[in-house]
Amino acid sequence: MHPEGPFQETLRRNPGDPPTKPALLSESLSKRTLASSVIFAPMQIRRNTKTFKTILEIITTCHTRADRRALIRLYITKAGNSIKDRINIEAIQGDTEFFYDLNYQAVMNNLSASTHQLHQSDDIPGIYFFHSLSKEWDETPFEFDLTIKEEFASLPELPVCREKTTPKEFVSPIQPSTSQPRPSKKETVVVKKPIMVIDRGPKQPDYKLKHDIHFTDPDRVVFRQEKLSKKDILDHYNKIAEYILPYLKDRPLSVRQQADSGPNILRINIDSLPNRSRFEVPAWVQKVKAPNGEGEMFLCNDKEHLLYYVELGCVELDPCSSRKNTSSTPDYIIIGVDSGSEFEKAIEAASAMREVLEGLHLPSFVKTDGISGLHVYVPVDSKSEFDTSVRLAEFICKLVRLKAPGLVALKLSDENSYGKVTLDHELSSEGVGVVSPYSLVAGSAASIATPLTWDEVTEGLRIDDFNHTTIFERLKKTGDPFEVMYRKKVNVGEVMERLEENYSFLF
Numbered sequence: 001m002h003p004e005g006p007f008q009e010t011l012r013r014n015p016g017d018p019p020t021k022p023a024l025l026s027e028s029l030s031k032r033t034l035a036s037s038v039i040f041a042p043m044q045i046r047r048n049t050k051t052f053k054t055i056l057e058i059i060t061t062c063h064t065r066a067d068r069r070a071l072i073r074l075y076i077t078k079a080g081n082s083i084k085d086r087i088n089i090e091a092i093q094g095d096t097e098f099f100y101d102l103n104y105q106a107v108m109n110n111l112s113a114s115t116h117q118l119h120q121s122d123d124i125p126g127i128y129f130f131h132s133l134s135k136e137w138d139e140t141p142f143e144f145d146l147t148i149k150e151e152f153a154s155l156p157e158l159p160v161c162r163e164k165t166t167p168k169e170f171v172s173p174i175q176p177s178t179s180q181p182r183p184s185k186k187e188t189v190v191v192k193k194p195i196m197v198i199d200r201g202p203k204q205p206d207y208k209l210k211h212d213i214h215f216t217d218p219d220r221v222v223f224r225q226e227k228l229s230k231k232d233i234l235d236h237y238n239k240i241a242e243y244i245l246p247y248l249k250d251r252p253l254s255v256r257q258q259a260d261s262g263p264n265i266l267r268i269n270i271d272s273l274p275n276r277s278r279f280e281v282p283a284w285v286q287k288v289k290a291p292n293g294e295g296e297m298f299l300c301n302d303k304e305h306l307l308y309y310v311e312l313g314c315v316e317l318d319p320c321s322s323r324k325n326t327s328s329t330p331d332y333i334i335i336g337v338d339s340g341s342e343f344e345k346a347i348e349a350a351s352a353m354r355e356v357l358e359g360l361h362l363p364s365f366v367k368t369d370g371i372s373g374l375h376v377y378v379p380v381d382s383k384s385e386f387d388t389s390v391r392l393a394e395f396i397c398k399l400v401r402l403k404a405p406g407l408v409a410l411k412l413s414d415e416n417s418y419g420k421v422t423l424d425h426e427l428s429s430e431g432v433g434v435v436s437p438y439s440l441v442a443g444s445a446a447s448i449a450t451p452l453t454w455d456e457v458t459e460g461l462r463i464d465d466f467n468h469t470t471i472f473e474r475l476k477k478t479g480d481p482f483e484v485m486y487r488k489k490v491n492v493g494e495v496m497e498r499l500e501e502n503y504s505f506l507f
Contacts (some may be wrong), residue, residue, distance in 0.1 A: 011288070025272050028270060036232065041120035042120065042121055042122060042129075042131075043119060043120045043121075044117055044118070044119050044478055045118045045119065045120055047118075049157075049158040050160065050205050051157045052118060053417075054152070054156060054157055054158060054159065055111070055118070055128070055159050055251075056111050056156045057074075057110060057152075057155060057158070058144070058148060058155070059107060059108060060108070060332070061152075063104070063108065063150045063256050064222065064257065065257065065313060065314070066216070066230075066257075066311070066312065066313040068104070069090075069100060069136065069375075070145060070147070071144065071145050071147060071148055071151070072104075072142055072143070072144055072148075072480075073088070073089075073090070073142065073143050073144075073145065073162075073164070074089045074099075074100055074103045074104060074107070074140070074141075074142050074144070075087060075088055075089060075127075075140075075141040075142065075143075076089060076092075076099070076103065076105075076141075076395075077129075077137060077138050077139065077140075077141060077428070078137075078139075079135075079137055080136075081137055081138065082125050082137065082138050083121055083124060083129050083138045083141045084124070086127075086138075086141050086205075087247075091102060097106070097217060097219065097220070099230075100270065101220075103140055103142075105141050106139075107130075107139045107142055109137070109483075110130045110140060112131075115132055115133050115134070115204050115408075116130040116131070116132045117130065117131050117132075117379065118130055118427045119131060119138075119161075120160070121362040125143070125160050126143050126160040126161060126162035127141055127142075127143050127162075128141065128142055128143065128423045129141040129142070133440075134425050136450055140275070141303055143162045143324070143385070144159050144160075144161045145161060145163075145164060145229075146161045146162070146163055148161050149161055151492070158411075159279065159489065168247060168371065178420055184450045187270050188300065197265050200471075202235055205231065205234060205235070205238075205240045207234075207307060208452070209303065209304050209307065210302075210304055211282065211284050211304045213304065213307060213308055214311075214312060215230075215231075215234065215307075216311070216400075217230055218231035218234070219231065220253070221260050222315065223258065223445070223446040224442055225445055225446070226445060226467075227444040228446050228468070230310070231376050231466070233310055233440065234307055234310050234311075236305060237303075237306050237310055237440075237442065238303065238307060238469045239472065240438050240472075241303040241306055241470070242437045242478060243475065244306070244409070244436055244437065244438040244439060245300070245301070245302070245303070245306065245343050247319060247436045247437050247438070247482075248301070248306075248319050248436055249300075249301050249316060249323075250288055250299065250301065250323040250324050251300075251319035251320050251321075251322070251323055251324070252288050252289075252291055252297040252298075252299070252319070252320045252322075252324065252327070252431070252433075253269075253297055253299060253300050253317060253318065253319050253433065254269045254297060254298070254318045254319060254433045255266060255268050255269075255300040255312070255314035255315075255316065255318065256268070256314070256315060256316035256317075256319055256442040257313045257314065257315060257416050257442065257478060258442050260270060260315075263352070268313075268314070269295065269296065269297045269298060270287050270296040270297060270298060271295035275313075279494055280463070282308070283298065283300075283453065284304070285298075285308060286298075286299040286301065286305065287299060287306065288324045289327075290431055291320055291322055291328075291431040292430060292431040297466075299321075300317065300319075301320075306350070313440075315440050315442045316435055316439050316440055316441050317431030317435070317436045317439045318319065318434055318435050318436065318439075319433055319434070320430075320431060321428065321431065321432070321434070322430070327430075328385065328386065328430075329382055329383070329384055329385060329386070330380060330384060330386055330389050330430075331379065331380065331427065331486070332377045332378060332379045332380055332485070333377070333378045333380060333390075333392060333393045333425075333428040333492070334375055334377050334378075334393070334409075334427045334428055334434055335353070335375070335376045335378075335393050335396065335397060335423060335424065335425055335427065335428070336369065336373060336374075336375055336422070336423070336424035336434075337350045337353065337374040337375070337376060337421060337422075337423060337424075338369070338372060338411075338421065338422045338426050339372055339373050339421050340372060340375035340422075341372060343372055343461070343462070343463060345371070345407065345420075345421045346373045346402075346421055346459065347373055347408055347457055347459065347461055348371070348407060348421075349400065349404065349421040349423070350366060350374045350407050350461040351457060351458075352374060352400050352403050352407070352408070353376055353396070353400045354376075354402050354457070355403070356396060356399045356414075356455055357376075357378070357396065360396075360399075360499070361409075361494070362378055362490055362495065363378065363485075363488045363489075363490065364376055364377065364378050364454075365378075365379075365380060365481065365482055365485050366449070366450065366452050366454060367376040367437055367450055367451040367452060367453075367482070368448075368449055368450050368463055368464075368466055369435060369441070369445040369449060370435060370440075370441030370443070370449040370450075370463065371441060371443055371447070371463065372441075372449060372463065374457070375427070375434060375449075377482075377485065378392075378393075378396075378490065379485050379486050379488065379489045379490070380489055380491070380492050380493075381489040381490065381491050383491055383493070384490075384491060384493065385491035386428070386429065386430040386494070388492045388493055388496055389428050389492050390425060390428045390429055390498050391491050391496060392425070392428075392495055392499070393425035393427075393428040394410070394425040395412050395500075395503075396425070397425050398410065398506075398507055399425040399503065399506075400423060401414075401423070402506060406420075407420060407421055407422055408421045408422075408423050409421070409422055409423070410422075410423055410425070411423060411424040411425075411426065412426070435449045436449065437449055437450070437451050437480075437482055438450070438451075438471065444485040445467075446467055447463055447464055447465060447466060448466050448467055448468065448471050449468055450466035450471065450474070451480060451481040451482040452481060453478075455479050458466050
C-alpha cells in the first residue's frame with residue numbers, strides 16, 4: 001500500500017467535525033494539491049500494449065539464460081508492504097539462487113495470469129511490480145539492468161532500466177528461544193560470538209583443466225523435461241570430449257543456448273555476445289574470422305574451450321564444414337532429412353537417398369539430428385569448392401525426389417511439400433554450422449546428435465534412444481561409425497561433371 005497523499009489527508013476529519021459537502025471540499029483543493037496526489041500512483045501496464053508484450057518477451061527469453069541475474073534483478077515484499085520496503089534478493093544470506101528461481105517463476109506466472117496486473121512505479125523509476133485482485137500489497141517487484149536496452153534494442157517500447165546498486169545486506173531475524181531459563185545474578189553470562197562463515201560459492205568440479213574456469217550456477221536446471229542441470233552438461237562434455245573434439249578442431253563454430261521451444265533457441269558467436277560478456281572472454285579463448293568474412297566465430301580445439309562455452313550457456317555446438325586455414329573448401333557436403341513429427345518418414349527418405357548414393361558410387365555417412373530427422377554426409381577432397389558442393393547436394397536431392405516423389409520435397413523449392421520429408425541441401429553452404437556428432441541438441445529433450453551405421457537406419461529407430469545416459473555404452477560397444485569417414489573422399493567437380501553428363505536430362 002502506498003502512503004496517503006494530500007488529497008487523502010484532506011478527506012480525513014475528526015468525529016466531531018461537521019459534515020463536509022463534496023462541492024466545498026473540491027473548492028478547497030488547489031490544482032497543485034490534486035496534481036501531487038496523482039504523481040505517486042503506480043501506472044498500470046495493460047496486456048494489449050507494446051510495453052507489456054516487450055516486457056513479457058524479455059522475461060521469457062531470459063528465463064533459461066545463464067546471465068539472467070545480471071539482466072533482471074528481483075525483490076521480495078512482505079504481505080502489506082509496498083515496493084519502498086522491498087528486499088533485494090541478492091542481499092539475502094543463504095541460498096539466493098533458490099529465492100531467485102522461485103521469484104522469477106512467480107514473475108512469469110503473474111505476467112500470464114489474468115488475476116495479476118503489472119504496474120510501473122512512478123516514484124521509483126524502473127521498478128515494476130504486480131497487484132492481484134485479492135491482495136493490496138505490491139508483489140514480486142523487479143527491475144531491468146541498463147544492458148537490456150542494448151541486447152533487446154530491436155523490440156518496441158523498451159522498459160525503463162536502472163543501474164545496478166550495491167544491495168544492503170539482509171539477515172533474516174532469529175526468534176529468541178523461550179525455553180532457556182534466565183541466568184541468576186551470580187551467574188556469569190558468556191556471550192558467544194557467532195562463527196563467521198565465508199560463502200565461497202558452489203564447489204568447483206575438478207576437470208583437470210590447463211586454464212582456470214570459474215563455473216557458476218551448477219545446479220541450475222537447463223533441460224527441464226530431463227531435469228538435467230548445468231553440472232550434468234559439464235560432466236557430459238568433459239567425458240565426451242575425446243569423441244567430439246575431432247569434429248570441432250579448427251572449424252569456425254557457433255553455439256546454441258537451451259530453450260524449451262525451437263523458435264526461441266539462440267545461435268551465438270563472438271559478435272552476438274553481449275558487450276560485457278564479450279569483454280570478459282579470457283585471452284586464451286581462440287577466435288577466427290567467419291567464413292563469410294562477417295565478424296568472428298569461436299574455435300574449440302581442446303576441453304578447456306569446450307567447457308568454457310558451456311559456462312557461457314552453450315548446450316549445442318554447430319561447426320562449419322570448412323576449417324580455419326581452408327575456409328573456401330569444405331571437408332564434406334551435408335544434406336538434412338527433416339520429417340517434422342513423423343520420424344518413420346525420415347527413415348524411409350534416408351534409405352532412398354542411400355540407394356541413390358550407392359548407385360552413384362559415392363561414400364556416405366548418416367547421423368541423427370537430435371530432433372526429428374537425419375543428416376547425410378558425403379566426404380569431399382581439398383580441391384572441392386562450396387558452390388559446386390551445394391550444386392552436388394541439390395542434384396542428389398533431386399534424384400531422391402525423382403525416386404520417391406510422393407515422399408520428399410526440396411526445401412524452399414517445392415510448393416507442394418505438406419506432409420512430405422524436407423531435403424535441405426543448403427546445409428552444405430559456406431559458413432553454415434550444423435550440430436556436431438556427439439553434441440547435445442538444444443530443444444525440449446536432451447538428445448544427442450549420434451552417428452549411425454546405415455544398417456541401423458531401419459524401422460524402429462528412435463531419436464530419444466540416443467541421450468547422455470546411453471551414448472557411452474553405445475560407444476563402448478560399437479565405436480564411432482564416423483571414424484573412417486575421411487578415408488575415401490570424392491572430388492565434387494568430377495562428380496558433378498559425370499552427373500550432368502548422364503542425368504541432367506531428367507530435370
